[in-house]
Amino acid sequence: MILPPFLKKGDRVAITAPARSVTRQEMAPAVETLRGWGLEVAEGEHLYSSYHQFAGGDRERAADLQKFLDDPSIRAVFCARGGYGTVRILDYLDFSNFCKNPKWIVGYSDITALHQLVHQQFGIVTVHGTMPIHFSSPEKKTEPVESLQSLLFGELPAMRFPVHSFNRPGRFSGRITGGNLSVIYSLRGTLYDIHTDDAVLFLEDVDEYLYHIDRMMINLKKGGKLAHLRGLIVGGMTEMKDNLIPFGKDAYAIISEAVSEYDYPVVFGFPAGHLERNLAFPLGGMAEVDEKDGEITVQFLRQ
Numbered sequence: 001m002i003l004p005p006f007l008k009k010g011d012r013v014a015i016t017a018p019a020r021s022v023t024r025q026e027m028a029p030a031v032e033t034l035r036g037w038g039l040e041v042a043e044g045e046h047l048y049s050s051y052h053q054f055a056g057g058d059r060e061r062a063a064d065l066q067k068f069l070d071d072p073s074i075r076a077v078f079c080a081r082g083g084y085g086t087v088r089i090l091d092y093l094d095f096s097n098f099c100k101n102p103k104w105i106v107g108y109s110d111i112t113a114l115h116q117l118v119h120q121q122f123g124i125v126t127v128h129g130t131m132p133i134h135f136s137s138p139e140k141k142t143e144p145v146e147s148l149q150s151l152l153f154g155e156l157p158a159m160r161f162p163v164h165s166f167n168r169p170g171r172f173s174g175r176i177t178g179g180n181l182s183v184i185y186s187l188r189g190t191l192y193d194i195h196t197d198d199a200v201l202f203l204e205d206v207d208e209y210l211y212h213i214d215r216m217m218i219n220l221k222k223g224g225k226l227a228h229l230r231g232l233i234v235g236g237m238t239e240m241k242d243n244l245i246p247f248g249k250d251a252y253a254i255i256s257e258a259v260s261e262y263d264y265p266v267v268f269g270f271p272a273g274h275l276e277r278n279l280a281f282p283l284g285g286m287a288e289v290d291e292k293d294g295e296i297t298v299q300f301l302r303q
Contacts, residue, residue: 019055170264209243
């Protein structure tokens with residue numbers, strides 16, 4: 001996997017919206033923050049367009065992203081927000097110039113579709129991290145934004161969090177892949193289907209019925225996506241919903257049951273996903289995972 005060049009002051013970065021629409025007011029804190037990091041900020045031509053839920057039509061959103069993928073002066077592309085819509089534009093994109101001059105692609109949730117394409121087809125590391133829609137004013141520093149700045153400027157994270165009762169202990173390392181479970185499930189059987197053999201799989205999700213989580217995990221299991229992992233890391237499973245007749249298990253219990261027949265380590269409570277503490281990390285990068293004194297450490301490496 002290729003690690004794009006880290007940022008430095010004076011670099012040019014871009015904000016584009018491959019999925020749901022945003023307003024100028026919503027993007028203002030991110031633009032101000034990025035300029036405060038010493039960066040020049042370019043905005044997509046259709047960044048503030050609106051077509052139903054989307055930030056313009058599929059071709060318009062693809063054209064904005066294509067422009068920044070092609071431009072060698074752009075060193076990172078920040079996806080404005082998730083929601084839904086990224087998968088609709090993937091077939092319109094040409095990554096030939098991007099592969100000659102790799103740059104950071106930043107986002108999570110619906111942006112998992114773009115992450116998986118870049119990983120599977122081109123072997124380039126991306127950033128799973130907070131997006132401009134979640135930036136506050138520069139004066140109000142938040143851990144997700146600070147972690148994103150540190151990573152993009154070259155400090156690979158060591159993420160620490162408490163041991164969870166569902167954990168299956170063991171030290172492990174490998175290349176981390178994955179993202180939003182619903183998006184991964186939706187890409188099954190396509191050109192962007194996730195490759196998990198000999199990898200560390202990361203999963204997170206939000207606003208899903210518990211039986212949906214079960215259905216998606218059973219799909220991954222029956223498709224062989226859970227059988228040959230080096231380890232499983234589970235982040236936020238946030239705002240889960242249940243039916244009138246309860247499913248009977250929460251999301252962590254559902255996931256734990258789905259991998260119960262395998263013997264690799266499993267870690268719950270990773271601080272990434274639809275969480276207040278959504279820390280940035282290099283998706284596609286190498287990670288070492290260890291447990292000591294009731295604490296899990298996930299250390300990311302320079303390949």
